[in-house]
Amino acid sequence: MWELFTHPANIAFSTSLCLMFLFGIFEILLTIIGGGSQTLLDQFLTDSATPNAETHIDADHGLMGKALDWLYLGRVPLFVWLIIFLTAYALTGFIIQGITLQMTDMLFNVWLISFACLFLCMPVVRTVAKLVAKILPQDETMAIYSDELIGRTATIILGEARQNYPAQAKVIDHHGTTHYILVEPETEATFGQGQSVILTHKIKTVFQAVSV
Template sequence: MWDLFVHPSNLFFSVSLCLMLLLGLVECILLIVGASSQGFLDQFIPDSLFDTHHPDFNVDADHGLWIQFLDWLCLGRIPVLIWLIIFLTTYALFGFITQGIFFHFTESYFPLWIIAPATLFLCMPIVRVIASIFVKILPQDETTAIHSDELIGLTAEIILGNAKPNYPAQAKVKDQHGLTHYVMVEPATEITLLQGQSVILTHKTKIGFQAIPT
């Protein structure tokens, strides 16, 4: 078993399994200190992906093949952290099982450059099935998605850095469902918003929001 884990041909699967365990450990530590990585991870999901689950979404709108593919994988329907753990675990186990079966009959492994992309392609339907199950069993308030525009007008707190024009800082804001979002903010005027300061989100930008002091 150890030889299977450390063999160079299984490098990607070993790394995936380690990342999954690391994510779980970090999340446990954050929960102990009263925080979570969920809001931070959500900012890397395209807003248009959340739009596909919004009541006002136009089913005839063209959101591109990439967004359709992410939606097919149930991204945006469950917390990103849970989806990542599902993906990393499925990818690693599928790869290890395939390599183990192949080794049993041939006493050799598939080369890394073949097995890594092949496993990525073949495990996606399994990821979708498992994610779909989580969509059904997770509480609704854990998967509530909103338009990022709905954060406009809410009060946020700058938690990392000082925000200057064209030099945004990270802030956290709670939406109407009580969920925390981590966003990038910069001042709407020629001022500096300091770390720890409360601000009001006023306009959407390409990278986040403009804000003014409360």
């Protein structure tokens, strides 16, 4: 086992385990002095991986944002996510290399297996992060999904809304927070400024509505 751990072909996995233990020691030290690494690390998350506290509306994220969301990066503390990733990456690599060694008496090339395990471990990372997200207490948030606005009454505040020509409207969610959205009629109707409408569904970034 020690030979497998120290073999040059497994350097990436050995390093991952060492980093995991170093993170643990680092966290213990910060806890002793009254701090914590979670806030320190979470500030490095991109906007794609964190809820938008200003708009509170889920936008059409790019491919990177969808990938981060799929991995639950941003739904659990970044420090915890890194521990999960390093552990899953290292164990995936050691298991594959161990099986290969038993069957062929050889090991995969260090570059090939290191790169391949980055992808192979992701389903494990997602599964564990999803479980951890359910266990860890969540901070209360005012963020909502845009679909939660459907059925609410909005007011046209700028322009005239016609089919395929949306106008800006405002709507208040159940938290009392005001959101500014684009609205167009569901039928051939026209909505004028100041008119109240009921949101019926959403197509991409535009809400469709009917008159009150």
